Amino acid sequence: MAASDPAPPAGVRWGRVVAALAVLALAAELAAQALIYAYAGKPFQSLSTYRWSAYGLVRNNPSLTSPGFEIERNGFRSVKAFTREKAPGTLRVILLGGSVLYSGLAGARLEEYGRVSSAETIAPYLEAMLAADPRFAGRPVEVINAAVNFNRIVEIASAYLEEYLHWQPDLVVVFGSVNNFYWYRRAGDLAAGHTALQMKHPFRLEFERQVNEHSLAAFLERAWRTGAEHSAALALASKASVALADRLVQVALRLAAPVTARPSSLDSAAAETGPETAGESRAYFQIYASYADAMVAAARRAGQDIAFVWEPALGNLDGLKPLSPGERSLLKSIESSPARSAQYETMRQAFHALFDTAGVPVIDPTEALRTTSETVFIDYVHYTPAGNRFVAALIHKELGERLAARLGR
Amino acid sequence: MHIDRIPLWLLPLVVLAIAALWLAWRRGWLRLPLAERELVVVSKLLFIVGAIMVLVMLRNSIELPAGQFIYGRF
Numbered sequence: 001m002a003a004s005d006p007a008p009p010a011g012v013r014w015g016r017v018v019a020a021l022a023v024l025a026l027a028a029e030l031a032a033q034a035l036i037y038a039y040a041g042k043p044f045q046s047l048s049t050y051r052w053s054a055y056g057l058v059r060n061n062p063s064l065t066s067p068g069f070e071i072e073r074n075g076f077r078s079v080k081a082f083t084r085e086k087a088p089g090t091l092r093v094i095l096l097g098g099s100v101l102y103s104g105l106a107g108a109r110l111e112e113y114g115r116v117s118s119a120e121t122i123a124p125y126l127e128a129m130l131a132a133d134p135r136f137a138g139r140p141v142e143v144i145n146a147a148v149n150f151n152r153i154v155e156i157a158s159a160y161l162e163e164y165l166h167w168q169p170d171l172v173v174v175f176g177s178v179n180n181f182y183w184y185r186r187a188g189d190l191a192a193g194h195t196a197l198q199m200k201h202p203f204r205l206e207f208e209r210q211v212n213e214h215s216l217a218a219f220l221e222r223a224w225r226t227g228a229e230h231s232a233a234l235a236l237a238s239k240a241s242v243a244l245a246d247r248l249v250q251v252a253l254r255l256a257a258p259v260t261a262r263p264s265s266l267d268s269a270a271a272e273t274g275p276e277t278a279g280e281s282r283a284y285f286q287i288y289a290s291y292a293d294a295m296v297a298a299a300r301r302a303g304q305d306i307a308f309v310w311e312p313a314l315g316n317l318d319g320l321k322p323l324s325p326g327e328r329s330l331l332k333s334i335e336s337s338p339a340r341s342a343q344y345e346t347m348r349q350a351f352h353a354l355f356d357t358a359g360v361p362v363i364d365p366t367e368a369l370r371t372t373s374e375t376v377f378i379d380y381v382h383y384t385p386a387g388n389r390f391v392a393a394l395i396h397k398e399l400g401e402r403l404a405a406r407l408g409r
Numbered sequence: 410m411h412i413d414r415i416p417l418w419l420l421p422l423v424v425l426a427i428a429a430l431w432l433a434w435r436r437g438w439l440r441l442p443l444a445e446r447e448l449v450v451v452s453k454l455l456f457i458v459g460a461i462m463v464l465v466m467l468r469n470s471i472e473l474p475a476g477q478f479i480y481g482r483f
Contacts, residue, residue, distance in 0.1 A: 012444075012446060012447050012450055013443075013444075013447060016442060016443055016447055017443070017447050017450050017451055017454075020442075020443055020447070020451050021451060021454065021455075024451075024455075035419075202473060205472070205473050206469075206473070209469065209472070217464075217465050217468055220461060220465050221465045221466075221469070224462055224465070237459075237462065238462070238466075241459075241462045241463045241466045242466050242469075242470075244463060244466070245463060245466035245467040245469065245470040246470045246474075248467060248470070249467070249470040249471055249474050250474070253474060
Protein backbone atom coordinates (compact mmCIF):
# COMPACT_ATOMS: atom_id res chain seq x y z
CA MET A 1 0.00 0.00 0.00
CA ALA A 2 1.42 3.41 -0.92
CA ALA A 3 2.16 6.12 1.64
CA SER A 4 -0.54 8.28 0.05
CA ASP A 5 -3.30 5.67 0.52
CA PRO A 6 -6.14 7.04 2.65
CA ALA A 7 -6.51 4.06 5.03
CA PRO A 8 -3.21 2.44 5.98
CA PRO A 9 -3.44 -0.88 7.88
CA ALA A 10 -3.45 -0.71 11.66
CA GLY A 11 -0.62 -3.21 12.28
CA VAL A 12 2.68 -4.04 10.61
CA ARG A 13 2.24 -6.66 7.89
CA TRP A 14 5.35 -8.69 8.65
CA GLY A 15 4.98 -10.81 5.54
CA ARG A 16 5.33 -7.67 3.43
CA VAL A 17 8.28 -6.45 5.50
CA VAL A 18 10.11 -9.77 4.97
CA ALA A 19 9.19 -9.75 1.26
CA ALA A 20 10.46 -6.16 0.90
CA LEU A 21 13.75 -7.12 2.57
CA ALA A 22 14.05 -10.15 0.27
CA VAL A 23 13.40 -8.04 -2.84
CA LEU A 24 15.92 -5.43 -1.68
CA ALA A 25 18.52 -8.15 -0.99
CA LEU A 26 17.93 -9.68 -4.42
CA ALA A 27 18.21 -6.31 -6.17
CA ALA A 28 21.41 -5.49 -4.25
CA GLU A 29 22.86 -8.90 -5.09
CA LEU A 30 22.09 -8.55 -8.81
CA ALA A 31 23.57 -5.02 -8.89
CA ALA A 32 26.71 -6.19 -7.02
CA GLN A 33 27.16 -9.19 -9.30
CA ALA A 34 26.89 -6.91 -12.36
CA LEU A 35 29.33 -4.38 -10.91
CA ILE A 36 31.90 -7.05 -10.05
CA TYR A 37 31.58 -8.57 -13.51
CA ALA A 38 32.20 -5.13 -15.05
CA TYR A 39 35.16 -4.66 -12.68
CA ALA A 40 36.87 -8.02 -13.08
CA GLY A 41 35.55 -9.44 -16.32
CA LYS A 42 34.53 -12.66 -14.59
CA PRO A 43 31.73 -13.74 -12.25
CA PHE A 44 32.07 -13.09 -8.53
CA GLN A 45 33.76 -15.79 -6.45
CA SER A 46 35.40 -13.97 -3.56
CA LEU A 47 36.87 -10.56 -2.72
CA SER A 48 39.14 -11.96 0.02
CA THR A 49 42.80 -11.53 -0.86
CA TYR A 50 44.07 -14.31 1.38
CA ARG A 51 43.20 -17.61 3.01
CA TRP A 52 44.54 -18.79 6.31
CA SER A 53 47.29 -21.38 6.24
CA ALA A 54 48.44 -23.52 9.13
CA TYR A 55 52.06 -22.84 8.12
CA GLY A 56 53.32 -19.52 6.79
CA LEU A 57 50.22 -17.71 8.11
CA VAL A 58 48.38 -17.06 4.83
CA ARG A 59 48.26 -18.08 1.18
CA ASN A 60 46.83 -16.12 -1.74
CA ASN A 61 43.15 -16.86 -2.29
CA PRO A 62 42.65 -18.77 -5.58
CA SER A 63 39.02 -17.60 -5.68
CA LEU A 64 39.96 -13.91 -5.65
CA THR A 65 37.87 -12.09 -8.27
CA SER A 66 40.24 -9.43 -9.57
CA PRO A 67 41.23 -8.19 -13.01
CA GLY A 68 44.90 -7.62 -12.11
CA PHE A 69 45.73 -10.36 -9.64
CA GLU A 70 45.18 -13.81 -11.09
CA ILE A 71 45.76 -16.54 -8.52
CA GLU A 72 45.89 -20.14 -9.67
CA ARG A 73 44.37 -23.01 -7.69
CA ASN A 74 47.39 -23.57 -5.41
CA GLY A 75 47.52 -19.91 -4.40
CA PHE A 76 50.40 -18.94 -6.73
CA ARG A 77 50.19 -15.59 -8.48
CA SER A 78 50.19 -16.91 -12.02
CA VAL A 79 48.12 -17.05 -15.20
CA LYS A 80 49.25 -20.68 -15.58
CA ALA A 81 48.13 -23.54 -13.31
CA PHE A 82 50.62 -25.89 -11.64
CA THR A 83 50.30 -29.34 -10.10
CA ARG A 84 52.35 -30.66 -7.22
CA GLU A 85 53.19 -33.81 -9.19
CA LYS A 86 56.30 -33.14 -11.20
CA ALA A 87 56.52 -34.67 -14.66
CA PRO A 88 59.78 -36.57 -15.33
CA GLY A 89 62.52 -34.36 -16.74
CA THR A 90 60.86 -31.12 -15.63
CA LEU A 91 63.05 -28.26 -14.50
CA ARG A 92 61.15 -26.76 -11.58
CA VAL A 93 62.10 -23.51 -9.84
CA ILE A 94 60.13 -22.15 -6.89
CA LEU A 95 60.42 -18.49 -5.99
CA LEU A 96 59.53 -17.64 -2.37
CA GLY A 97 59.19 -14.14 -1.02
CA GLY A 98 57.05 -11.13 -0.28
CA SER A 99 55.51 -8.31 -2.26
CA VAL A 100 58.58 -7.59 -4.44
CA LEU A 101 58.14 -11.04 -5.94
CA TYR A 102 54.34 -10.92 -5.82
CA SER A 103 54.51 -7.48 -7.48
CA GLY A 104 52.12 -5.85 -5.10
CA LEU A 105 52.12 -2.09 -4.94
CA ALA A 106 52.68 0.37 -2.14
CA GLY A 107 50.86 3.69 -1.64
CA ALA A 108 53.08 6.16 -3.54
CA ARG A 109 53.78 4.73 -6.96
CA LEU A 110 54.14 5.53 -10.65
CA GLU A 111 50.52 5.55 -11.73
CA GLU A 112 51.31 5.30 -15.46
CA TYR A 113 52.25 1.63 -15.04
CA GLY A 114 48.93 0.69 -13.46
CA ARG A 115 49.01 -2.75 -11.87
CA VAL A 116 51.72 -5.26 -12.70
CA SER A 117 49.74 -8.20 -14.07
CA SER A 118 50.26 -11.82 -13.04
CA ALA A 119 51.94 -12.39 -16.43
CA GLU A 120 54.58 -9.69 -15.74
CA THR A 121 56.09 -10.77 -12.44
CA ILE A 122 59.64 -12.13 -12.20
CA ALA A 123 58.50 -15.77 -12.45
CA PRO A 124 57.04 -15.81 -16.00
CA TYR A 125 59.98 -13.78 -17.34
CA LEU A 126 62.44 -16.23 -15.78
CA GLU A 127 60.44 -19.19 -17.07
CA ALA A 128 60.58 -17.81 -20.63
CA MET A 129 64.34 -17.22 -20.33
CA LEU A 130 65.03 -20.73 -19.05
CA ALA A 131 62.73 -22.29 -21.67
CA ALA A 132 64.63 -20.43 -24.41
CA ASP A 133 68.03 -21.44 -23.00
CA PRO A 134 69.62 -24.18 -25.19
CA ARG A 135 71.06 -25.82 -22.05
CA PHE A 136 67.52 -26.78 -21.04
CA ALA A 137 66.21 -27.58 -24.52
CA GLY A 138 63.58 -30.30 -24.58
CA ARG A 139 62.77 -29.99 -20.88
CA PRO A 140 59.47 -28.69 -19.56
CA VAL A 141 60.30 -25.61 -17.46
CA GLU A 142 58.20 -24.42 -14.50
CA VAL A 143 58.96 -21.28 -12.51
CA ILE A 144 56.45 -20.93 -9.69
CA ASN A 145 55.73 -17.61 -7.99
CA ALA A 146 54.89 -18.67 -4.40
CA ALA A 147 55.10 -15.14 -2.99
CA VAL A 148 52.68 -13.72 -0.44
CA ASN A 149 52.64 -9.99 0.35
CA PHE A 150 54.52 -8.98 3.50
CA ASN A 151 56.12 -12.39 3.99
CA ARG A 152 59.14 -12.25 6.26
CA ILE A 153 61.71 -15.03 6.58
CA VAL A 154 59.55 -16.34 9.46
CA GLU A 155 56.61 -17.07 7.15
CA ILE A 156 58.77 -18.07 4.17
CA ALA A 157 60.78 -20.63 6.16
CA SER A 158 57.70 -22.33 7.65
CA ALA A 159 55.90 -22.37 4.27
CA TYR A 160 58.95 -23.93 2.62
CA LEU A 161 59.56 -26.57 5.29
CA GLU A 162 55.93 -27.62 5.50
CA GLU A 163 54.80 -27.32 1.89
CA TYR A 164 57.09 -26.22 -0.93
CA LEU A 165 59.93 -28.59 -0.05
CA HIS A 166 57.55 -31.38 -1.09
CA TRP A 167 56.99 -29.85 -4.51
CA GLN A 168 60.48 -31.17 -5.34
CA PRO A 169 61.92 -28.02 -6.90
CA ASP A 170 65.36 -28.24 -8.50
CA LEU A 171 66.01 -24.74 -7.28
CA VAL A 172 64.49 -22.59 -4.54
CA VAL A 173 65.08 -18.83 -4.79
CA VAL A 174 64.29 -16.88 -1.63
CA PHE A 175 63.33 -13.20 -1.86
CA GLY A 176 61.84 -11.02 0.86
CA SER A 177 64.85 -9.28 2.43
CA VAL A 178 63.02 -5.94 2.50
CA ASN A 179 60.41 -7.24 4.93
CA ASN A 180 63.16 -8.29 7.35
CA PHE A 181 65.56 -5.36 7.11
CA TYR A 182 63.89 -2.23 5.71
CA TRP A 183 62.44 -0.81 8.92
CA TYR A 184 64.82 1.40 10.82
CA ARG A 185 65.86 0.03 14.19
CA ARG A 186 66.91 2.24 17.08
CA ALA A 187 69.05 1.37 20.08
CA GLY A 188 66.98 -0.68 22.50
CA ASP A 189 64.43 -1.88 19.93
CA LEU A 190 65.85 -5.40 19.90
CA ALA A 191 65.76 -5.76 23.70
CA ALA A 192 62.20 -4.41 23.70
CA GLY A 193 61.16 -6.83 20.94
CA HIS A 194 60.18 -3.95 18.64
CA THR A 195 61.82 -5.16 15.44
CA ALA A 196 60.30 -6.52 12.24
CA LEU A 197 61.28 -10.11 12.98
CA GLN A 198 60.22 -10.04 16.61
CA MET A 199 56.83 -8.38 16.33
CA LYS A 200 53.66 -10.26 15.54
CA HIS A 201 52.75 -10.11 11.86
CA PRO A 202 49.64 -7.91 11.33
CA PHE A 203 47.87 -10.91 9.76
CA ARG A 204 48.62 -12.90 12.92
CA LEU A 205 46.61 -10.35 14.93
CA GLU A 206 43.73 -10.70 12.47
CA PHE A 207 44.01 -14.47 12.76
CA GLU A 208 43.84 -14.38 16.56
CA ARG A 209 40.75 -12.16 16.44
CA GLN A 210 38.88 -14.05 13.77
CA VAL A 211 39.78 -17.62 14.72
CA ASN A 212 40.70 -17.79 18.39
CA GLU A 213 38.52 -15.03 19.83
CA HIS A 214 35.03 -16.09 20.92
CA SER A 215 33.38 -12.74 21.70
CA LEU A 216 30.05 -11.64 20.23
CA ALA A 217 31.88 -9.17 17.95
CA ALA A 218 34.14 -11.97 16.63
CA PHE A 219 31.09 -14.19 16.07
CA LEU A 220 29.29 -11.44 14.14
CA GLU A 221 32.38 -10.78 12.06
CA ARG A 222 32.75 -14.48 11.20
CA ALA A 223 29.08 -14.70 10.23
CA TRP A 224 29.35 -11.60 8.05
CA ARG A 225 32.57 -12.79 6.41
CA THR A 226 31.12 -16.23 5.73
CA GLY A 227 28.16 -14.56 4.03
CA ALA A 228 30.58 -12.40 2.02
CA GLU A 229 32.13 -15.54 0.52
CA HIS A 230 28.73 -16.43 -0.95
CA SER A 231 27.19 -13.07 -1.79
CA ALA A 232 28.63 -10.30 -3.97
CA ALA A 233 26.48 -7.70 -2.18
CA LEU A 234 27.77 -8.76 1.24
CA ALA A 235 31.35 -8.90 -0.07
CA LEU A 236 31.10 -5.34 -1.41
CA ALA A 237 29.37 -4.13 1.76
CA SER A 238 32.13 -5.75 3.82
CA LYS A 239 34.86 -4.03 1.78
CA ALA A 240 33.01 -0.71 2.02
CA SER A 241 32.56 -0.97 5.79
CA VAL A 242 36.26 -1.87 6.28
CA ALA A 243 37.26 1.15 4.16
CA LEU A 244 34.84 3.39 6.06
CA ALA A 245 36.05 2.17 9.45
CA ASP A 246 39.72 2.60 8.43
CA ARG A 247 39.00 6.13 7.18
CA LEU A 248 37.19 7.08 10.40
CA VAL A 249 40.04 5.76 12.55
CA GLN A 250 42.61 7.63 10.44
CA VAL A 251 40.65 10.88 10.89
CA ALA A 252 40.37 10.19 14.63
CA LEU A 253 44.12 9.53 14.88
CA ARG A 254 44.87 12.75 13.01
CA LEU A 255 42.59 14.73 15.31
CA ALA A 256 44.13 13.10 18.38
CA ALA A 257 47.70 13.61 17.15
CA PRO A 258 48.36 16.84 19.12
CA VAL A 259 47.51 15.01 22.35
CA THR A 260 49.01 11.62 21.60
CA ALA A 261 52.22 13.10 20.13
CA ARG A 262 52.96 15.07 23.30
CA PRO A 263 56.39 13.74 24.32
CA SER A 264 56.38 11.84 27.57
CA SER A 265 59.71 11.30 29.27
CA LEU A 266 59.76 7.79 27.81
CA ASP A 267 59.10 9.01 24.25
CA SER A 268 61.70 11.73 24.40
CA ALA A 269 64.23 9.20 25.70
CA ALA A 270 63.41 6.97 22.71
CA ALA A 271 63.69 9.91 20.30
CA GLU A 272 67.12 10.74 21.64
CA THR A 273 68.46 7.22 21.13
CA GLY A 274 70.34 6.76 17.92
CA PRO A 275 70.44 3.78 15.59
CA GLU A 276 71.04 0.35 17.04
CA THR A 277 74.59 -0.50 18.09
CA ALA A 278 76.86 -2.83 16.09
CA GLY A 279 76.20 -5.56 18.67
CA GLU A 280 72.45 -5.15 18.27
CA SER A 281 72.81 -5.28 14.48
CA ARG A 282 74.67 -8.58 14.74
CA ALA A 283 72.14 -10.00 17.18
CA TYR A 284 69.24 -8.92 14.96
CA PHE A 285 70.82 -10.50 11.92
CA GLN A 286 71.24 -13.76 13.88
CA ILE A 287 67.44 -14.01 14.08
CA TYR A 288 67.24 -13.87 10.29
CA ALA A 289 70.20 -16.25 9.94
CA SER A 290 68.61 -18.91 12.14
CA TYR A 291 65.61 -19.19 9.78
CA ALA A 292 67.82 -19.01 6.67
CA ASP A 293 70.10 -21.74 8.09
CA ALA A 294 67.08 -24.00 8.58
CA MET A 295 66.02 -23.50 4.96
CA VAL A 296 69.53 -24.17 3.64
CA ALA A 297 69.84 -27.34 5.76
CA ALA A 298 66.43 -28.61 4.62
CA ALA A 299 67.20 -27.87 0.95
CA ARG A 300 70.50 -29.71 1.15
CA ARG A 301 68.96 -32.72 2.85
CA ALA A 302 66.26 -32.82 0.14
CA GLY A 303 68.86 -32.44 -2.62
CA GLN A 304 67.49 -29.08 -3.77
CA ASP A 305 69.59 -26.08 -4.78
CA ILE A 306 68.84 -22.88 -2.90
CA ALA A 307 69.75 -19.23 -3.50
CA PHE A 308 68.85 -15.94 -1.80
CA VAL A 309 68.05 -12.59 -3.40
CA TRP A 310 68.83 -9.22 -1.82
CA GLU A 311 66.15 -6.61 -2.53
CA PRO A 312 67.56 -3.09 -2.92
CA ALA A 313 65.30 -0.20 -1.91
CA LEU A 314 65.16 2.95 -4.04
CA GLY A 315 65.67 5.27 -1.05
CA ASN A 316 68.83 3.44 0.04
CA LEU A 317 70.65 3.36 -3.28
CA ASP A 318 72.49 6.63 -2.51
CA GLY A 319 72.81 7.79 -6.09
CA LEU A 320 74.11 4.40 -7.18
CA LYS A 321 71.50 3.87 -9.90
CA PRO A 322 71.08 6.41 -12.72
CA LEU A 323 67.48 7.37 -12.01
CA SER A 324 64.79 7.72 -14.64
CA PRO A 325 62.58 10.86 -14.35
CA GLY A 326 59.82 8.70 -12.82
CA GLU A 327 62.15 7.25 -10.17
CA ARG A 328 63.46 10.73 -9.38
CA SER A 329 59.91 11.92 -8.71
CA LEU A 330 59.25 8.85 -6.54
CA LEU A 331 62.33 9.51 -4.46
CA LYS A 332 60.82 12.78 -3.24
CA SER A 333 58.04 10.86 -1.48
CA ILE A 334 60.32 8.26 0.10
CA GLU A 335 61.63 8.62 3.61
CA SER A 336 65.39 8.17 3.47
CA SER A 337 68.42 9.24 5.48
CA PRO A 338 72.14 8.39 5.60
CA ALA A 339 71.62 6.51 8.89
CA ARG A 340 68.82 4.42 7.42
CA SER A 341 70.88 3.65 4.30
CA ALA A 342 73.89 2.74 6.44
CA GLN A 343 71.83 0.32 8.51
CA TYR A 344 70.41 -1.33 5.38
CA GLU A 345 73.93 -1.58 3.93
CA THR A 346 75.19 -3.25 7.13
CA MET A 347 72.47 -5.87 6.74
CA ARG A 348 73.38 -6.35 3.06
CA GLN A 349 76.99 -7.05 3.98
CA ALA A 350 75.94 -9.49 6.73
CA PHE A 351 73.60 -11.17 4.19
CA HIS A 352 76.49 -11.69 1.76
CA ALA A 353 78.82 -12.90 4.52
CA LEU A 354 76.28 -15.44 5.81
CA PHE A 355 75.61 -17.05 2.46
CA ASP A 356 79.17 -16.77 1.12
CA THR A 357 80.35 -18.70 4.17
CA ALA A 358 77.63 -21.30 3.67
CA GLY A 359 78.39 -21.67 -0.06
CA VAL A 360 74.92 -20.48 -1.01
CA PRO A 361 74.60 -18.20 -4.08
CA VAL A 362 73.35 -14.65 -3.53
CA ILE A 363 71.77 -12.58 -6.27
CA ASP A 364 72.14 -8.93 -5.47
CA PRO A 365 70.88 -6.45 -8.10
CA THR A 366 72.54 -3.51 -6.28
CA GLU A 367 75.65 -3.43 -8.50
CA ALA A 368 73.80 -4.33 -11.70
CA LEU A 369 71.44 -1.38 -11.14
CA ARG A 370 74.38 0.94 -11.91
CA THR A 371 74.10 -0.13 -15.53
CA THR A 372 70.47 0.77 -16.20
CA SER A 373 68.65 4.06 -16.38
CA GLU A 374 65.41 2.23 -17.16
CA THR A 375 62.49 2.72 -14.74
CA VAL A 376 63.07 -0.37 -12.59
CA PHE A 377 61.17 0.77 -9.49
CA ILE A 378 57.42 1.36 -9.53
CA ASP A 379 57.47 2.54 -5.90
CA TYR A 380 59.93 2.54 -2.99
CA VAL A 381 60.91 -1.10 -3.56
CA HIS A 382 58.63 -2.94 -6.02
CA TYR A 383 59.39 -3.27 -9.70
CA THR A 384 57.81 -2.24 -12.98
CA PRO A 385 57.39 -5.04 -15.58
CA ALA A 386 60.77 -3.93 -17.01
CA GLY A 387 62.27 -4.14 -13.51
CA ASN A 388 60.90 -7.66 -13.07
CA ARG A 389 62.45 -8.66 -16.40
CA PHE A 390 65.74 -7.08 -15.31
CA VAL A 391 65.85 -9.13 -12.09
CA ALA A 392 64.76 -12.31 -13.91
CA ALA A 393 67.64 -11.86 -16.37
CA LEU A 394 70.04 -11.45 -13.45
CA ILE A 395 68.82 -14.68 -11.82
CA HIS A 396 69.07 -16.49 -15.15
CA LYS A 397 72.61 -15.22 -15.65
CA GLU A 398 73.80 -16.03 -12.12
CA LEU A 399 72.12 -19.40 -11.62
CA GLY A 400 71.77 -20.80 -15.17
CA GLU A 401 75.17 -22.50 -15.14
CA ARG A 402 74.57 -24.07 -11.74
CA LEU A 403 71.17 -25.37 -12.86
CA ALA A 404 72.63 -26.80 -16.07
CA ALA A 405 75.37 -28.54 -14.08
CA ARG A 406 72.80 -29.96 -11.69
CA LEU A 407 70.70 -31.42 -14.48
CA GLY A 408 73.83 -32.81 -16.15
CA ARG A 409 74.73 -34.83 -13.04
CA MET B 410 38.16 -3.79 -21.38
CA HIS B 411 37.14 -3.71 -17.74
CA ILE B 412 37.09 -0.92 -15.22
CA ASP B 413 39.88 -2.41 -13.02
CA ARG B 414 38.89 -0.41 -9.93
CA ILE B 415 35.56 0.23 -8.25
CA PRO B 416 34.97 3.81 -9.45
CA LEU B 417 34.80 6.61 -6.88
CA TRP B 418 31.72 8.13 -8.51
CA LEU B 419 29.73 5.03 -7.62
CA LEU B 420 29.05 6.06 -4.01
CA PRO B 421 27.54 9.51 -4.89
CA LEU B 422 25.53 7.75 -7.61
CA VAL B 423 24.06 5.28 -5.10
CA VAL B 424 23.28 8.13 -2.67
CA LEU B 425 21.64 10.08 -5.49
CA ALA B 426 19.55 7.08 -6.57
CA ILE B 427 18.34 6.50 -2.98
CA ALA B 428 17.51 10.23 -2.60
CA ALA B 429 15.61 10.17 -5.92
CA LEU B 430 13.61 7.09 -4.86
CA TRP B 431 12.79 8.69 -1.51
CA LEU B 432 11.66 11.91 -3.21
CA ALA B 433 9.55 9.98 -5.74
CA TRP B 434 7.91 8.09 -2.89
CA ARG B 435 7.21 11.26 -0.87
CA ARG B 436 5.68 12.98 -3.89
CA GLY B 437 3.47 9.94 -4.53
CA TRP B 438 5.05 9.15 -7.92
CA LEU B 439 6.28 5.82 -6.63
CA ARG B 440 3.74 3.46 -5.11
CA LEU B 441 5.25 1.02 -2.65
CA PRO B 442 3.36 -2.03 -1.35
CA LEU B 443 4.31 -0.94 2.21
CA ALA B 444 2.68 1.45 4.64
CA GLU B 445 4.87 4.20 6.10
CA ARG B 446 5.15 2.32 9.37
CA GLU B 447 6.30 -0.82 7.55
CA LEU B 448 8.82 1.21 5.59
CA VAL B 449 10.21 2.52 8.87
CA VAL B 450 10.55 -1.07 10.14
CA VAL B 451 12.44 -2.09 6.98
CA SER B 452 14.72 0.96 7.24
CA LYS B 453 15.43 0.30 10.91
CA LEU B 454 16.35 -3.32 10.22
CA LEU B 455 18.70 -2.29 7.40
CA PHE B 456 20.24 0.40 9.61
CA ILE B 457 20.83 -2.05 12.48
CA VAL B 458 22.54 -4.61 10.20
CA GLY B 459 24.72 -1.92 8.60
CA ALA B 460 25.58 -0.34 11.95
CA ILE B 461 26.61 -3.70 13.43
CA MET B 462 28.96 -4.28 10.50
CA VAL B 463 30.56 -0.84 10.70
CA LEU B 464 30.92 -1.15 14.49
CA VAL B 465 32.61 -4.54 14.19
CA MET B 466 34.98 -3.22 11.53
CA LEU B 467 35.57 -0.04 13.54
CA ARG B 468 36.68 -2.19 16.46
CA ASN B 469 39.14 -3.98 14.15
CA SER B 470 40.49 -0.73 12.74
CA ILE B 471 41.04 0.69 16.23
CA GLU B 472 42.88 -2.46 17.29
CA LEU B 473 45.02 -2.54 14.16
CA PRO B 474 45.01 0.80 12.27
CA ALA B 475 45.54 0.32 8.54
CA GLY B 476 49.00 1.38 7.51
CA GLN B 477 51.04 1.18 4.37
CA PHE B 478 52.09 -2.36 5.18
CA ILE B 479 48.73 -4.00 5.67
CA TYR B 480 48.34 -5.51 2.24
CA GLY B 481 44.59 -5.86 2.15
CA ARG B 482 42.54 -6.72 5.16
CA PHE B 483 40.60 -9.91 5.42
